[in-house]
């Protein structure tokens with residue numbers, strides 16, 4: 001029973017932070033895979049983190065490769081392969097390019113690590129995680145998407161900044177697709193147990209919800225080239241860690257719904273228990289009519305993107 005093995009498919013901005021966090025948390029040995037022309041880059045990045053072990057003291061190995069045989073038997077696969085947005089692009093603009101990449105990655109993961117817990121990050125997230133599961137045929141509990149943890153962290157951060165309180169004491173969740181139709185839930189948000197709506201006026205709450213929905217675009221505009229990568233990486237690692245350590249964390253993840261929330265056959269962001277069996281249980285919230293309308297609106301946006309996928313693979 002050696003160390004766990006974590007495969008990172010895609011060694012770009014998010015991939016590099018994923019590798020560093022895996023090492024610092026000693027989650028397991030890391031294999032970072034990218035396309036052949038990037039093999040030197042990923043080998044260099046993995047050697048660089050390896051050489052930081054003298055400072056961090058973490059006993060894991062890190063390898064870079066472009067050969068899928070090197071990911072064989074991985075316990076966790078985290079996928080960022082694909083292109084990020086450029087200013088002016090929507091996440092859905094990436095669908096045409098990234099659906100083919102994810103379909104190919106899925107075939108290789110199916111062949112080399114059929115028992116892995118897979119976390120998809122690539123955008124457009126809700127249709128890319130759907131693509132990955134459709135092509136691999138993996139069980140629904142072993143394939144999920146990273147979006148809700150990030151969106152919720154953003155929502156919580158903006159609330160903590162506005163109220164000048166510790167982020168630790170802001171509890172919230174964001175449902176739905178990873179895009180402008182996502183559904184922050186102010187009604188269920190608390191600050192140290194105090195309902196948010198007792199602490200903040202409706203206009204400020206809406207402004208924070210709007211900033212949350214647009215937070216990815218805000219960063220894309222500021223960076224000018226690429227999209228957020230620290231917060232997405234940290235978010236995905238919280239999911240992988242909950243699986244590897246059987247932490248049973250309740251995290252908002254893109255999970256495959258089969259009747260929950262009245263939805264069947266689509267991935268959508270919902271609260272779920274993540275443990276050693278993967279997405280172990282989806283937790284249902286009693287939504288009010290307005291929240292149900294927003295969630296169904298988000299589902300419609302996801303259905304459109306998924307329809308594009310089904311016509312391609």
Ligand code: TXD
Nearest residue numbers: 010011012013014034080081082083084121122123146232
């Ligand atoms: O919350 C979320 N889910 C989103 C996801 C948050 C932020 C970013 N989001 C998306 O993640 C973003 O829109 C992209 O679709 C992915 C990855 O973002 P990143 O910033 O890491 O992009 P990079 O730096 O371009 O890295 C992508 C790497 C790059 O090194 C490519 O060479 C590689 O993917 N790539 C591949 N690797 C393996 N196999 C194939 N086919 C391949 N094609 C490209």
